[in-house]
Amino acid sequence: MLKDAAKFEPKIVAFCCNWCSYAGADGAGTARKNYPANVKIIKVPCSCRVNPMFILRAFQRGADGVILCGCHPGDCHYSTGNYYTRRRMALLMSMLNFMGVAEDRFRVEWVSAAEGAKFAEVMNDFVVQITALGENVKLRDLRCKK
Amino acid sequence: MQKIGVFVCWCGSNIAGTVDVAAVVEAVKKIPDVAYAVDYKYMCSEEGQKIIKDAVEEYGLDRIVVCSCSPRMHEATFRKCAESIGINPYMVEIANIREQCSWVLKDVKVATEKAIQLAKAAIAKVRFNNPLHPGQSQVVKRALVIGGGIAGIQTALDIADAGYKVDILEKEPTIGGKMAQIDKTFPTLDCSACILTPKMVDAACHENITIHTYSDLEAVSGYVGNFDVTIRKKARSVKADICSGCGICTEKCPARKTPSEFDEGLRNRGAIYIPFAQAIPKVPVIDREACLKFKTGKCGVCSIVCPNGAIDYTQEDELITEKYGAIVLATGFELIDLENYGNLGYGRSKNVITSMQLERLTNAAGPTEGHLVCPASGKEPKSVVIVSCVGSRDTSGRGKTYCSKVCCMYNAKHAMYIREKYPNVDVTVFYIDVRTPGKGFDEFQRRAVEEYGVHYVRGQVGKIMSDKEGNLTVFASDLNSGRHLMLNPDLVVLACAVKPAKDARKLASMLTASIDTNDFYVEAHPKLRPVESPTAGIFLSGMCQGPKDIPETVSQAGAAAAKVIGLLAKDKLMTNPCTAKCNEQICSGCLTCTNVCPYGAISGVEKEVVTLNGTREKRVVAVVNEALCQGCGACTVACPSASMDLQGFTNKQILAEVDALC
Incomplete structure (x- = not known):
């Protein structure tokens, strides 16, 4: 059942690479740039560590939005990791589309270690976007529902 | 449990x-x-x-x-x-x-x-964490310093004095950097060259220091303690081992249309040139784009006049490879381009100059031998206007949002030494704020006002016009009195914002060092680890990390050196144990992982393995070299059988986090 849109608090998982985006999130904190509590961060060494399965699992478990943040292309700590991410996630996007999941529920963003303000902006924007989309019902496994 | x-x-x-x-x-x-x-x-x-x-x-x-x-x-x-x-x-x-x-x-x-x-x-x-044990890796006892300005020289000297080998990599034909161009330094007003050139000589003579000038970083691989670096030594077209540095070639060269970089375009240099008299090494370089021999095939004057036969038109770039334990970035700064500040007349009037050009004009070794003249007329100015914050603290998008930190002090310095040498010249400084924190700095700026009679006007310059005769009109506002001002100075000096060196971003990519939106290198922690990059084994020295003056640069250079020495003093380093690990039982030996690994850490090895149903068989499986693996995890996603996993960030661990959060 779709909840009342006004009270709807989306669940959002953010995968952040250790070197850029996780540090960017720390930067947002240090600069006291607020973003909603809906966003919960999972640290990974590199965005290329994120298996598309993790994202599908999040949706299956009831996440309403998933965002993956890495270093800007060319700035990857491991040189090429985020290029792999970009290709893999482009495929995942079209697969989500194929499965009927609004591709707006998943986003890839490049946030550097110095971009604390950008991190907060991106998260604020993403929460607004997911809130507007409402609850994720398409991929949610009802057995996982708490 | x-x-x-x-x-x-x-x-x-x-x-x-x-x-x-x-x-x-x-x-x-x-x-x-x-x-x-x-x-x-x-x-x-x-x-x-x-x-x-x-x-x-x-x-x-x-x-x-x-x-x-x-x-x-x-x-x-x-x-x-x-x-x-x-x-x-x-x-x-x-x-x-x-x-x-x-x-x-x-x-x-x-x-x-x-x-x-x-x-x-x-x-x-x-719940899914497993005990992990770091391995050990060797440390190459040699450091590379990229940039041969005061930051790089000081870092190299400090490391070399501690007994370790250091190489300095400098893209220009000489070391010395921006400090060599400066006339005098604040707040002591001592001659910049007099304190810099002895350090340049120290570096050149030091048994532990090797200097590669006119060289670029070609490639870098490896990791902390074990960097493999390729350096491109660009062809000087002069045999450095034969050249005596007499400079006859530079005097006789007929191609003299290239503006001298060292003199900020205030005079021309030959196609074969030595940037300045105290250059190290004092070996000329042929600018092949300006040289008539290279452009037309005719000329060859330099090779005729050279008493030692040192000119070599066929010289080619040389690639050298070396191993380093640590790399220091000391790539310094440059001034911003003024193309967005057309209102200030730079480029349209020769009498509107940058602060760096003023340094050359007042420098005894400069194009006017230290006589302050208006570049257009060659005459001494009667009044000078200095404009602060050109491109600094500018939120309009034209320039930089940050404060360049050094301008307020060098404006006071410039005003002072103009008034000192030419007491009849009127000097007016337009400023937004005067920011002079630092030992003896505020006193210095006050001296400019109180003892030297420099006019400080709080306000911004809106426009600088030049008429047909080249007379300048400065339109400005005086914020304290609320009046509009119109001045007719003979010379205008623009205190332009500083920005990191052009290739800072390219180097950051090559070294996987973090960089901010302004292209300054990011430190590992802004307060507690200010001279280290987040990437292990990469250190930061000088302006490339953020605007700073010479004393700060020198102290940061020493700090970076101390960190490098601390690293090189170790015989072994603990490696990160969060490496990829292959489950040989289910690995099919497809070796997809080897294609995505950026470090070449995975190879296929024929092994006897126990399969899932308990039988033994001999087949190829992926094996991770833990010393090479940096733990990015690219292979774990590429693996079709999920036999590759990353220790410390295993599939189970990450999925457990996903489950807990959703």
Whole structure:
């Protein structure tokens, strides 16, 4: 059942690479740039560590939005990791589309270690976007529902 | 059964002010396997660590979750704490409830709820943690310093004095950098060259220092303690070992249309040139784009006049490879382009110059031998206007938003030495704010006003016009009196913003060093690790990290050197144990992983393996070289059979976090 849109608090998982985006999130904190509590961060060494399965699992478990943040292309700590991410996630996007999941529920963003303000902006924007989309019902496994 | 201890930190009021820490403790106590949970004011303090140690002993904890600040801050602290009581340091997980929670949320209820969820995710992950053991790697006892300005020279000298080999890589034909161009330095007004050139000579003569000028970084691979670097020594077209540095070639060269970079375009240089008299090495270089011999095939004057036969038109770039244990970035700065500041008339009137051009005009070794003249007329100016913050603190998008830090002081310096040498010249400085913190700095600026009679006007210059005769009109506002001003100076000096060197971003990519939106290198921690890049083994020195003056640059150079020495002094380094690991039982030997590994750390090895149904067979499986693997995890996703996993960030661990958060 779709909840009342006004009270709807989306669940959002953010995968952040250790070197850029996780540090960017720390930067947002240090600069006291607020973003909603809906966003919960999972640290990974590199965005290329994120298996598309993790994202599908999040949706299956009831996440309403998933965002993956890495270093800007060319700035990857491991040189090429985020290029792999970009290709893999482009495929995942079209697969989500194929499965009927609004591709707006998943986003890839490049946030550097110095971009604390950008991190907060991106998260604020993403929460607004997911809130507007409402609850994720398409991929949610009802057995996982708490 | 696992025994997990959860330790919730208040961080004074940083966390406890927004998160109800007691509620977090109560909530996690209900989670199965959490054997102990407690909150304390400062977990990182000695007392806080003692609480952890006592709890481990009393409750027999085998896994630890600390809910505190970012793991980038204190993960190492708590890992060490765990190790000291016999728990493997990799059995510790941090829930970041400060940066990700209390600092970005205002509502206590919401923040407490999020803190509990973050704690739950960390607890879910720590259940799947396994003890990990770092390996060891050798340290190459040699450092590379990129950039041969005062920052690079000082860093190299300090490292070399400690007994380690250092190479300086400089893209220009000589070391010395921007400081060599400066006339005098604030606040002592001592001659810049007089204090710099002895250091340049020291570096050149030092038995532990090798200088590669006119060279670029071609390629870098490896990791802390073991960098493999290829340096491109560009062809000078002059044999350095034969050349005596007499300079006859530079005088006789007929191609004299190229503006001298060293003199900021105020005079021309030959196609074969030595940037300045004290250049090191004092070996000329042929600018092949300007040289008639290279352009037309005719000329060859330099090779005729050279008494030693040192000119070599066929010389080619040389690639040299070397191993280094540490790399220091000291790439310095340049001034911004003024193309967005057409209103200030730079480029249209020769009498509108940059501060660096003024340095050359007042320098005894400069194009006018130190006589201050207007470049257009060649006559002494009667009045000079100095404009501060050209491109600094500019939020309009034309320039840089940051303060360039050095301009207020050098404006005072310029004003002072113009008034000192030419007491009849009127000097007016337009400023937004005068920012002169530093030892003896404010006194220095006040001297400019009080003793030297420099006019300081708070206000911005809107426009500078030049009529047909080249007479300048400056339109400005005086914010203190609210009046509009119109001045007719003979010379205008623009204090342009500084920006990092052009190739800073390219180097950052090659070295995987972090860089900010302004192209300054990012430090590992802004307060506690200011001379280290987040990438291990890469260090920062001087302006490339942020605007700073010479004394600050020299102290930072020394600090970077100390860090490098600390690294090179170690015989072995502990490697990161969070490496990829192959489950040989299910690995099919397809070796897809080898194609994505950026470090060539995976190879196919024929091995006898026990298959899932218990039989033994000999087949090719992927084997990870732990010394080479840096732990990015690219292979884990590429692996079609999920036999490749990343220790410390295993599929199980990450999925457990996903499950806990959703």
